[in-house]
Amino acid sequence: MEFAEAVRRRKMIRNYLDKPVDADVLERILDAAGRAPSAGHSQGQYLVVVTDPRTRTAIAELGNEAHYVASGMPPWMSTAPVHVVVCSRENDYHVRYQEADKLTDEGTEIDWPVPYWWVDAGATLMLVLLAAVNEGLSAGLFGSHRLEGLKELLGIPDDVAPVGIVTIGHAASTATTGSAKRGRKAPEQIVHRERWVGA
Numbered sequence: 001m002e003f004a005e006a007v008r009r010r011k012m013i014r015n016y017l018d019k020p021v022d023a024d025v026l027e028r029i030l031d032a033a034g035r036a037p038s039a040g041h042s043q044g045q046y047l048v049v050v051t052d053p054r055t056r057t058a059i060a061e062l063g064n065e066a067h068y069v070a071s072g073m074p075p076w077m078s079t080a081p082v083h084v085v086v087c088s089r090e091n092d093y094h095v096r097y098q099e100a101d102k103l104t105d106e107g108t109e110i111d112w113p114v115p116y117w118w119v120d121a122g123a124t125l126m127l128v129l130l131a132a133v134n135e136g137l138s139a140g141l142f143g144s145h146r147l148e149g150l151k152e153l154l155g156i157p158d159d160v161a162p163v164g165i166v167t168i169g170h171a172a173s174t175a176t177t178g179s180a181k182r183g184r185k186a187p188e189q190i191v192h193r194e195r196w197v198g199a
């Protein structure tokens with residue numbers, strides 16, 4: 001698939017068929033995710049891939065699937081055949097940025113004006129979404145507000161933060177749902193040329 005088409009087609013899908021994702025296809029998606037950029041090549045991004053139906057149901061409960069179902073949506077989290085939990089380990093960045101080539105002139109770690117561990121997790125997340133679309137599949141994303149429960153369920157270490165859960169599967173419907181109904185900004189509302197405020 002052309003890159004531009006994958007970008008255009010990508011949208012969060014919250015309705016999946018009861019049909020598994022081919023193992024080879026899933027591996028290609030995960031391989032793409034491993035190609036995300038990372039600050040200083042710290043590579044503090046990690047994935048927990050879940051296909052077991054009982055675990056998916058438990059993850060969906062932690063994502064408050066009942067809330068979506070109550071609002072008339074299908075149980076899209078638990079029925080998506082694959083969950084990819086995108087995680088970030090902040091400490092990988094501190095370790096990397098204490099290496100000689102990353103120290104400040106004063107010999108200290110940078111003061112992190114932007115927390116790059118979250119930035120990089122977002123880049124990984126986007127690659128998973130686009131790679132799924134590129135394979136003719138659909139993907140969605142949800143956050144969990146019960147992170148401790150999610151960590152316990154999946155055995156995620158204390159120093160690793162789950163950032164979001166990507167659902168992957170075959171779409172039962174590609175209807176626009178959720179917040180996307182608000183519509184998308186036009187480019188001129190996003191892009192500032194040369195300066196934010198014009199001369």
Ligand SMILES: Cc1cc2nc3c(=O)[nH]c(=O)nc-3n(C[C@H](O)[C@H](O)[C@H](O)COP(=O)(O)O)c2cc1C
Pocket residue numbers: 010011012013014141142143144164178179180181
């Ligand atoms: C960081 C992040 C968290 C999100 N969390 C949720 C969520 O918990 N549940 C959900 O249904 N959608 C979630 N979304 C999806 C957004 O609602 C969606 O990306 C937005 O409405 C634009 O729609 P589109 O991605 O289909 O173009 C999240 C998206 C992002 C980037």
